[in-house]
Amino acid sequence: MNLLLATITDWHSFFFYLFAAITCAFALAVLFSNHIVHMAFYLVISLGASAGLFILAGAEFVGAMQLLIYVGGTLVLLIFGVMLTAQERFISMKTRGGEWVMGALVGGAVLVLLVRTAFGVDDWSRPRPHPEEVSPIASQTATQLGLALLGIRPDASDHADPRLRQGMSGYLLLFEIASVHLLIVLIGAAYLARTKRFHPAYADAPALRHERSPKRRGRLATLWTMLWLVVDISALATLVYVMARRDLTEDLLAQMGAPRWLLTVSLFLTALHIICLIALLNWQRWAFSGLVVMAAVFVVVNSTALGLVPGLATAAAQALSLFVLYGLLKIGGAQSMWAQLE
């Protein structure tokens, strides 16, 4: 064990990876847990570990504030909320599958964008040449932060441009605004959360209002839609991958003899197609018309970009899939999925 510890020479990196792993892992645990009390506990650990990240980056005061205000104040407030509303049926609420698909789509898109941006600027991924030469005084920022909140900026007073120096005169106004804002929030929260008599009109209304007749899914139609969804999502992933790599894009377009706009248009159309399919699974009647229109647009796009033969092939494939879907939706007469659409 001692040997292992002796081989770690760069303690800064070691602690960064430790805290980063704890932060990310427990943030994901918050996401995937269904139990509200467990979620609050995981959030405490995630935010506490990110306070460690702040301190590692030289922001000791902010790290301490994170622990005091976030972990000590905000989360205690949240846990009070959990306890005040803790009834058996609210402790763990399951999310529907369609919402997970939607959330994963949005989240995946944002994640790809953010990670690409993080690697996008060379200056950001180049480490500082001699971090050990930064004076430790530079990281003791509590005094400077306090002065800046009072309107004095000792760190910016030697700025070369006198016009900019004036603009760096501190955060006094912001500090005042935040103070008044906190006061108003305090009063507003106390006013909103005051004890009230239970509203009799809603005593048993929620149960009545939301009781719909349960809908029955046809197995085959659902299976066919899901299959289509899987095909679409893999097509979307392939398109994103191809578009992310410039060399691959050029090769592929040259081989197929297709114009550049084909990839962008296909990406957009596939995303719309996925939305239509999910809407169909959520009982929306417009989704089927959407699918028909999308099929027509696909055919037009493919025949203009690639030529007549691929266009005709697309037309045949789309018409066949839509026809099968329509047939499967119609199975069962009055009880069919088609009749249950809204």
Add this chain to the structure above:
Amino acid sequence: MAPLLAQITVTHYLIVGAVLFVTGIVCMATKRNILGVLMGVELVLNGANVNFIAFGSPFLRENHLGLDGQLIAVFVIVLAAAEAAVALAIALNFYNNHTTIDVDRADDLKG
């Protein structure tokens, strides 16, 4: 992978921030418990704070934001506390009126 294992840079912090941000967004989109949605908001704000701190750190980058990054992070923390207080009051009000905390049930404005 090799460059990532070298000295810590701003990019490392940005990736942690991105993961926190995306987790928060998906959390807001998928949770049905109103308090779960609030936890998603906290994660998003924390992800933004990680980025501010990274750009303000003198140890990670020569051309850093300096004190401004840390000050903005402090203000974000303060405003997050205020936001949590008001949102919690609204959630409790909703629970008092409708006896549920399922956000899918919150579909009318009349209290």
